[in-house]
Amino acid sequence: MSELYKIVVDTKGADKGPAVIIGGVKTALDMHKSLSVLLSGDTEVIRAECERLGVDTSRVEIVEAPEEVTNYDSPAAALFEKPNSSLVIGMTALRDREDLCGFVGAGNTGALIAGSMRFLAGRVRVRPALAAVLPAEAGGFTCLVDTGATVDCDAGTLHHFARLGTDFMREMYGIESPRVGLLSNGAEETKGNKTVKEAHAKIKADGSLNFIGNVEGNKALSGACDVLVCDGFAGNQVLKVTEGTARRMLTDIVKYAKRTGSEEAMKLFGYLMQTYDIASLGGGIILGAVKPVVKAHGACDEKAIVSTLSMVLNMAQSKRIYDENHAE
C-alpha cells in the first residue's frame, strides 16, 4: 500500500457550515488514495455527515472540538479565549504529531495566520505572509506574496517576503532558482512608492535571490517571475482585481451565450473556467509556518475544499521529496 498523508481539516468556521467541508473531504478522499484526514469539530455532527455522504471512514480520524472561532472573533484573542475550538485543537495536533502534514481551514483568516505563527512558527520569528499561487499566462505558476496578511510593510518585510516566496517555490515546485519580481507602478528601477524603492535596493543586494526587477500590474501573472513580492494591501488588489475581472468577463460570456443561443460560447466558457475560476483554484497559503497551512478561498464551496486539500497533499509530497534530496 502506498504511503498515506494525513491532513488536518477544520470543519468549523465556514460560512456554509460543516456539510460543505465534509462534502469536499469525501470527494478529495475518493480522488486521492494517498490522502487521509483528521477532522476537527463536533464528533456527532461529523459522524452523521460522513454516514449520510458515505465517506470512506477508514481514512478519517475525528478529534472532538466543541468551540468555534468565527469571523467576529479577534484573531489573536480567539486563540486564548477558545482553547477548545476546532482551529486550536487542530493546530495543536498538527504541531505535536509527526504523522500530520498540513492544515486546511475555511474560517477566520486572521485567526488561521495567528495560529500558524503561534503553533507552527519556525526557529526564526517572521512576519507572516498569505501567498496565492496562480496559473501564469506563460504556463507554470506565480506565487503572489503577500495577499493580505501584512498590509503595512516596510522595505525589510518586503525583502523577507522575497525570501519566503523563493523558499516556497523551490521546495514545493522544484524551481531551483525562482525569479523574483517586485510589484511596482512602472518597470524602471526609479518607479514605485518610497517603500517599494527601498525594497528594490534591498532585494537587489541580496545575492541569494534571483531578482529580475520591477513588474507592473499588467504583467503580474504573465509568467515573467515565479515570485511576485508586494505588501498585503497591493497584493490583495492584484488577487481580487484579477478575480473580479475574470468573473465579470465569464458572466458576460454566459449572458452572450444565453442571448444568442450559441453552444460554442458555452463551450468556450467551460474552457476558460479551467484557468479563470480563481475562487476554486485552491487557497491562500501561509508562508513562514513549518508545515503547510492553507485557507480555502472566498465563499468556500465543496470544489474549493477539494482543490485546497489537493494542494496541501501536493505540497506535503513535494516537501518530503525536497527534504529527502536535501537531507544532510
Added chain:
Amino acid sequence: MSELYKIVVDTKGADKGPAVIIGGVKTALDMHKSLSVLLSGDTEVIRAECERLGVDTSRVEIVEAPEEVTNYDSPAAALFEKPNSSLVIGMTALRDREDLCGFVGAGNTGALIAGSMRFLAGRVRVRPALAAVLPAEAGGFTCLVDTGATVDCDAGTLHHFARLGTDFMREMYGIESPRVGLLSNGAEETKGNKTVKEAHAKIKADGSLNFIGNVEGNKALSGACDVLVCDGFAGNQVLKVTEGTARRMLTDIVKYAKRTGSEEAMKLFGYLMQTYDIASLGGGIILGAVKPVVKAHGACDEKAIVSTLSMVLNMAQSKRIYDENHAE
C-alpha cells in the same frame, strides 16, 4: 453652423511618432463636426502629414514648437529646460486663450501632470491626480482616482482625491451626488492599511461627500461607486491588473477560436472587445486642472487618439452645460 470646440493636441512625445497622432486627429475630425484642433509641433511635419492623409485643414490650426519632451526628461525640469517644446507651447496656449478647451498628449506622463499643475492649476493648490474613467459592470462609469500621479499619499491626500473625483463626476457626467468608495482589502471599516483607515474616517466625516465605505478589488468596477479613491500605487494596480487580465482572456479566446475554427468564438471576441479593450478606452485624466487634460493610454495607437479626443470633446461640452446651469 454648430459651435466648434478647439482642443490642443501635442503631436510629439508618442513612441510611434507624429503620424499616428495626426492619423487619429483626422479620424476624430471626420467623426465629430464640432471638433477643431490646435496641433503643437513641427509645422512642416504636421503640414506634410495632414496633406498626405487628406485632413480637413479648415478645422486645424498649427503652432510651431521645435523642442520635444521625451520619456527620458525629468518631468519638472523639462518644463523649464524646454520652453519651446510642443508640451509647454501647447499648455501655455491653453492657459492664455479662451477659445481652447482641452489638451490631449501621448508623451511623458509626469511632464503632462507637472505642466497641468504649473499652467492650469486652480486657485487652490492641490496634489495632482491622474484619473481613469472605466465602464462599470452595472452600467455607467467608475472614476478611479488616483492611478499613478501621486504614489505616496497620506490620508488628507486621499480625502482630497475623493473631492476631486466627486467634482469631476458631477461636472462631466451630471451625477448630482456621486457615490464615493475607498479601495481597501476588506469591506469592513476596520480593514485597510494605516493610511486607508485614517482616510476612511476623514472621508466619512466630510458631509459634502456621498461616502459608501470601503470597496474591495473584486468590486472595483462593479458599479458599486461612481468614484473609487486610492493612492496612485494601488490605483495603478487596479487599472493595470484589469487591463492585463482582460487582455489575457481575450488572447485565450482568439487562440481558442483559431484552434477550433469557431466563428462564434471570434464574434464573441469582437463583442467583448467593446468593453474590455482597456487600452483604447480613452486616457488618463488629470484632475485638479482648470481645463480637461488627457493622457492617451499605453502604446497610443490611432484608436487611442480618437477615443481620447472624443473624451475631451465630451468633457468640454459637458463642462459648458454644467457651467451654464450653475452660473450665479
